[in-house]
Amino acid sequence: MFSDLSVHKEGGPSLLCRPDGDEQQREAAEVFQRVLPAYTPCCDAYRIGERNFNRQYAHIYATRLMQMRPLLTERAQQKWGEDVCIRKLCDLNAREQCCIVGTLFKHMELQPSILKEISEEHNLLPQPTRTKFTSDTDELILEDELQRIKLEGKIDKHKCVTGSVIAIYGAEKNDGKFTVEDYCTADLPVQSPRPALKEDRFVLLASGLGLGSTRADSMLGLQLLVDMVTGQLGGQGEQGGAATISRVLLAGNLLSRDTQDKEATTKPKYLTKKTQAGSVEAMRLLDEMLLQLVSSVPVDVMPGHHDPTNYTLPQQPLHRCMFPLSSVYPTLQLVPNPYQASMDGVRFLGTSGQNISDIQKYSSKDDHLDILEDTLRLRHLAPTAPDTLGCYPFYQKDPFIIEECPHVYFSGNAPSFQCRTVQGPEGQEVLLVTVPEFCSTQTACLVNLRTLQCQPISFSAFSPDDNDDDDSEMNVSH
Structure with missing residues (x-):
């Protein structure tokens, strides 16, 4: 099936023609065999x-968090100690230093929306064409199966994207926001x-x-x-x-x-x-x-x-x-x-x-x-x-x-x-x-x-x- 790559050392008179010379010259032609990997x-x-589009997309977020929670719990214990307090959002205590595993959601005012596209039909101002949709008004939110909480502190909201599952470490303040002191990702799996x-x-x-x-x-x-x-x-x-x-x-x-x-x-x-x-x-x-x-x-x-x-x-x-x-x-x-x-x-x-x-x-x-x-x-x-x-x-x-x-x-x-x-x-x-x-x-x-x-x-x-x-x-x- 695979064609051999051959080179005639003496060359030939024209393309696609047999090379001139005797049998010794033809035998001297070098053949390169392609080695195929396993x-x-x-x-x-x-x-x-079988494709079924009748399901809600919320299932994929829940499945993603459920699959990655054990991985991030292990990483959090490796980074912040085996005795680190790991809680869900419904169990948070004010000012308690703890770790939370959840999915990031980034609220973006400039994110394209079908409602904004429909508004163009009502002679409202259309959205300008953009290559970036980030702005200073973006808000970063962490959510789990039951609740969500706004994040602030040592996490760059502009570098994060919606759907990322991470573990954060910090405490909830009196204003209802969670102050992040550190965070980690699941990092590389076993190789x-x-x-x-x-x-x-x-x-x-x-x-x-x-x-x-x-x-x-x-x-x-x-x-x-x-x-x-x-x-x-x-x-x-x-x-x-x-x-x-x-x-x-x-x-x-x-x-x-x-x-x-x-x-x-x-x-x-x-x-x-x-x-x-x-x-x-x-x-x-x-x-x-x-x-x-x-x-x-x-x-x-x-x-x-x-x-x-x-x-x-x-x-x-x-x-x-x-x-x-x-x-x-x-x-x-x-x-x-x-x-x-x-x-x-x-x-x-x-x-x-x-x-x-x-x-x-x-x-x-x-x-x-x-x-x-x-x-x-x-x-x-x-x-x-x-x-x-x-x-x-x-x-x-x-x-x-x-x-x-x-x-x-x-x-x-x-x-x-x-x-x-x-x-x-x-x-x-x-x-x-x-x-x-x-x-x-x-x-x-x-x-x-x-x-x-x-x-x-x-x-x-x-x-x-x-x-x-x-x-x-x-x-x-x-």
Whole structure:
């Protein structure tokens, strides 16, 4: 199934022709065999069977608190002592130093509301377009199963978001507010040991391919990426390096925002003539691109915000009928978002970036890598769901709780590439990676399964208008 990457040392007269020379020259051709890692998908928790939207969303908050209360109680005892007084809100005593485990709620005046949208129909002033919804009037509230209380003190309300389950330490004052002296999160869960590999093996992460974009040069960098992975770009050294790429992971937004034609939706279909959705052509291009990849290397395809699947998290895998060419190959794996899998014992966990972008809107934080670490410390992939981030109304278990610590934790469609390694309280070691949007940065990244290090790989193309030579240049940054 997998094509061998071969290089002829003496070369040939033309492309796709057998090399000239005798049998000795042909036997001297070097063959690079791609080594495939042991792969175990772990995405069952993010697959939804029978869907029922008749339930209330309050169930997911109650389930989240119930699952995380024992974890935070243990962390609180580790941080503030075994004899720390842990109480529920209904049992609070004024001025008593104690610890409370609860869910944060952030009251925000600027948060978008359907009632404010309806008010526009009554000729009231509309809300201005915003990228941030924080303000100085925001209030932070902690709630449990029965009650809620306003928070003040040593906790930054601008950095917190609704849905985070934390443990706070302090006392209730006479004004009915709880003065926070310290707080803690659940922090990293237990991590399985990472096996020692003898040779380098890489997993390529890319996101935001943006197929169907109106940009004329959007496809050139993507074709360079495909040619590099399949061993059709560069000389012997580049082809030998391509053989070490054992898997490709595409983290969402495979289609461009341009494929979501809003003008077409405002016009009745019977008034349009010979129109075709931009996503149809984009899916055809995606299928052809995947065909080149899956014939040489296993590929995992995650959906994203702009892709044709359900809007709410967890997003279900794209349907195989959209890929008539590439779906024939068993090397194509259509996976949900969030994504979790084990490759040679290295556990990957990540999303297409909606959870990180949503937290950025409703907090003062702007750095995607810092937000990514915060969600890991909170031990929750999407704390703002379902308040400001759409999700399925789970009621028995919250699948976004991180129960096993990953070795690689990533988010897609970030504005730039970033990575760093963080340590847990019990010696856990996690590589954090923000995968940049490829259509705007022309950058993907390679994760080394042996060393757990990450490096960006960038493709820069020069058009004939910018350069006298009609050539393309590929730059690889280490």
